[in-house]
Amino acid sequence: MKLNLLGILSLTLFAGACSNHASTAAFSYADxxxxxxxxxxxxxDEGQQGIFRxxxxxxxxKVQVxxxxxxKQPSNGHFLYPGHIVADHSYRFMSAKHLVDMAVCKGQLIYLDSHVIFSNAWSGRLSIEHQLANPTAFAVNDSLEFLVTDGEQVHFIDDNAVKWKGEVPGGKVLQLISHPSDHTFFFVLTPESIYRFSAVTHQLEKMHGGSGFTSADVDARNNQLVVGTSxxxxxxxxxxxxxxxxxxRQLPWTDIGVVRVIDGTYWFGTDRGAFAVREDGKIDYYAGKRWLPDDxxxxxxxxxxxxxxxxxxxGLASIHFKPMTLLDKAMYYERQVRERHIRNGFNAxxxxxxGGDVSTGYLGDSDNDGLWTSLYLAAEAFRYATTGEQQALDICMESLDAMARLYDVNPVPGFPARSFERRGSGDTRPMLSDPExxxxxxxxxxxxKATTSSDEAIGHIFAFGVVAELVDHRETREKAIRLIDTLMGHIVKNDLYLVDYDGKPTTWGRWNPEYVNAFPTNxxxxxxxxxxxxxxxxxAYHFTGKPIYKEKAFDLMENHGYLENLLRPMDEIGKAAEHADDWSRMLSGAWNHSDDEMYFAGYWGLYRYAFNDTLKAQYKDAILDHWEAERPEKEGAWNIFTAITGTDHFDRDEAIWYLKEYPLDLIQWTMHNSHRQDIAPLPPNFRNQTTEEVLPPDELxxxxxxxxxxxxxxxSDGTAENSAGDIWLFPYWMGRxxxxxxxxxxE
Known part of the structure; x- marks a missing residue:
């Protein structure tokens, strides 16, 4: 009978709470x-490294290396599943050629070998002796005119014959370059000079001198050379x-080895990866094994x-640029989670x-299985409330069942385990994280798993509340409400502590005033x-109607300063004084970003289920104050979360930027950025903000x-792949x- 009453109450609350849905539509992003x-x-393959030119x-x-x-040619590569570089036997007699360079003209591949310039296109008719004993490089224009060099001499070829021979002063020719739209000129690059050769007058003239030149290309749109240096x-x-x-020099790395201009974008290759400078001046950095075989x-x-x-x-990396909507990206991530990241119903x-090989991994346990699953559960509840898709409801039911088992797998009434796992054969605890x-x-x-913490508890209550409010499925909603009551009943019964199997409060599950107010106010x-x-x-009060929860909350706010505590401005939070206790000084050594996650997970219930409008207005001020402190991080979830207050000022564009820039590849590749010259470092600070501007997620x-x-x-060098369930799907579906x-x- 109690469940039926809870269900009826939740139906009423469901209708009322949903009035906030799409309240920010006037400020929404068109996908x-x-x-x-x-x-x-x-x-x-092993032994081939360093031989690619x-x-x-x-x-x-067709790609040739x-x-x-x-x-060589690339073979059988797919996203997340690398292919290989293998020998290209397409033209078997090519193996007799001593190739030193190749180029593309009119979409066809042209080769330079020790005797001739030739191609397999045009019926193989192109074959010209260049008359250089040891050629090193060549360039071709769309008129099928060629400039070829051995590093010192340069020969110009037109109409299948050498029409001009000359030497470059100082020698050391690094590169020959054709102008893609002006076929009357070639350019010659040496470490100290740039020369222009006229295909009409056959004159070689010096254009510019300097030092440390390494590579160049023509920006035809702006009729300029882009010259890389050391x-x-x-x-x-x-x-x-x-x-x-x-x-x-405001670049990820300044020692440039390769320059290419592709569709108006400047591409640079270095020994610290590659980067692209877009026409608007923005830089995209491609480094680390997320992007490249090596740097x-x-x-x-x-x-x-x-x-x-x-x-x-x-090896070779093919960087693809695929047109997508955010929904397309969400559906890719939905598949990623279902295919590789569900462990006993947990988001794992x-x-x-x-080495980043997803076929070699296993589903690991975590201290925060309940928390990461809470965020995934909330994501799918938002999805179901938005789209009504049966798959979303099925996932909600599966994830909620895993969460429910946290409460009945252990012997302590109302106490949620951190996780659960099979024993296997014998005592397999040493194989688990934190075996003790x-x-x-x-x-x-x-x-x-015991020792459950406060971040688990707030994650549970947040997700259960979202399900109870938004999932229009009686059994699932009643189950969520029952779990809210189960956890909060335990906490209230135990004097606002999470009490473990040993009868003692866990280290972090403590909300009692004696503990909370022992901390200095900052x-x-x-x-x-x-x-x-x-x-x-x-x-708990919103969904169960039990007076004890409301009474306890007002007691804390009115008699123990909890309202004052939670409304304290973020700019007052900092390090404890030197004379403070060790625990306070340890907990306040720097900004805690796990705390941010706990705050915002709590803001859902704090704001949406406020006891009255006066408190709701005060809570809104606290949320916006916290959001102001978070703004430099451009964190998609916190920006979108802030929209629950109805404000039209929540950095929507930065949230969309976060969602767009998050990489499709969620493997834990090692990434390095501290060497970069295009970031402005900050001195050490309490927030541990290292640079003026946060880098895009796909570069971190x-x-x-x-x-x-x-x-x-x-x-971690490709030893794990994260689930998109909590990282990306959570903010996206909440935003929807x-x-x-x-x-x-x-759609």
Whole structure:
């Protein structure tokens, strides 16, 4: 009978709470197509590293790699599943040629060998003796005129014959370049000079002198050369015959080895990866094994379709640029979670991988299985409330069942385990994370994990509240309400503590005033714990109607200063004084980003289930104050969360930027950025904000919402793949439900 009454009450509350749905529609993002980049990699076999010289694509999309020992081609690569570089036997007699360079003209591949310039296109008719004993490089224009060099001499070829021979002063020719739209000129690059050769007058003239030149290409749209050096790059106007804007050193890495201009974007290859400078001046950095086989880039070329090829010493990366909507991206991530990240109903990490190979991993346990699953559960509840899709409801039911088992797998009434796992054969606890925390369950085949923390508790109450409010399915909603009552009943009965199997409060499950108010007012845990417990009690009262939860909340706010605690401005939070106790000083050494996650998870129940409008207005001020402190991180979840207050000022564009820029590849690759010259470092500070501007998510290590997005270096060399369930699907579907993000126009 009690469940029926709870169900009836929840139906009434469901109708009322949903009035906030799409309240921010006037400020919503229209989900139109954007460009999503991702990498398909092709790896060299052992012993082949360092032999790759050049890469090109012909008009049919065939990719060829010129190596020291002949022609190669990429084979059988897919996103997340690297292919290989293998020998190209398409033209078997090519193996007799001693190839030193290749180029593309009119979409066809042309080769330079020790005797001739030739091609297999045009019926094989192109075959011209260049008359150089040891050629090193050549260039061709669309008139099928050629410039070829041995590093000192230069020969010009027209109408299948050598028409001019000359020497470059000082020698050391690095590169020959044709002008893609003006066929009357070629350019010759040496370490100290840029020369122009006229195909009409056969004159070689020096245009510009300097030092440290390494590579160049023509920007035809602006009629200028883009010249890479060992210390940055510069642009040289071919019309004005002068450098424009000086040397640009605000780059990820300034020692440039390769320059290519592709569709108006400047691409640079270095020994620290590649980067693209877009026409608007924004930089996209491609480094680390998320993007490349290795970071020593030896060549760059246009790929087939919307792609760019980055050749490195140990393989090839094809960077694809795919038109997608945010919904397209969401559906890809939905598949990723279902295929590789569900463990006993939990939203789990694939771990124990070797070199980023997802087929080598296993589903690992976590201290926070309940928390990460809470966020995934909330995501699918938002999805179901928005779309009504049966799959979303099925996932909600599965995830909620896993959460429910946390409460009945252990012997303590109302106490949620952190996780549970099978025993296997013998005592397998040493195979689990934190083996000392695992306890034997009553069932002979299971362990459960103890020492549950406050971040688990607030995550549970948040997700259960979202399900109870938004999932229009009686059994599921009643189950969520029962779990809210179960957890909060335990906490209230135990004097606002989480009490473990040993009869003692867990280290972090403490909301009692004696604990909370023992902290100095500027220590974040005092504000956080007060904010969380009031949110939890409000949620419990909202869905169960039990007076004890409301009475306890008002007692804390009116008699123990919890309202003052939770409303304390964020700019007052900092390090405890030197004379403070050790615990306070330890907890306040720096900004805690896990606390941010706990705050915002609590804000759902704090604001939406406020006891009255006066409190709701005060809560809104506290949420917006916290959001102001978070703004530099451009954290998608916290920006979207802030929209629950109805404000029209919540950095919507930054939230969309976060969702677009998060990489499709969620493998924990090691990423390095601290060497970059294009970031402005900040001195050490309490928030551990290392730079003025946060880098895009696809240039950083994979991080959950409880991490500092200003950490420049990190990762684990491809040993794990994170689930998109909590990282990306949670903010996206919350944004869809709140009306921050619209459905695609063609949905």
């Amino acid at each position: 139109t197509v954007f460009t999503q980049d991702y990498s398909v990699k092709y790896l060299a 050049r890469v090109h694509t012909d008009r049919e999309g 010129l190596a020291v020992d002949g022609l 210390d940055g790059y510069f642009k040289y106007s071919l019309e004005e015959r002068q450098v424009k804007g000086g040397l640009n 020593l880039v030896t060549d760059i070329a246009r790929g087939a379709g919307q792609s760019v090829l980055l050749l490195t010493q140990s 990490t694939l771990t124990g991988m070797t 925390r695992w306890q034997l369950a009553e069932h002979p085949d299971w362990y459960w 220590v974040g845990d005092r504000k956080l714990n007060a904010s969380n417990i009031i949110a939890m009690l409000q949620t 290590k994979i991080s959950r919402h409880n991490a500092n997005r200003f950490i420049l270096d990190g990762g 439900y709140l009306g921050v993000i619209e459905a695609p126009i063609n």
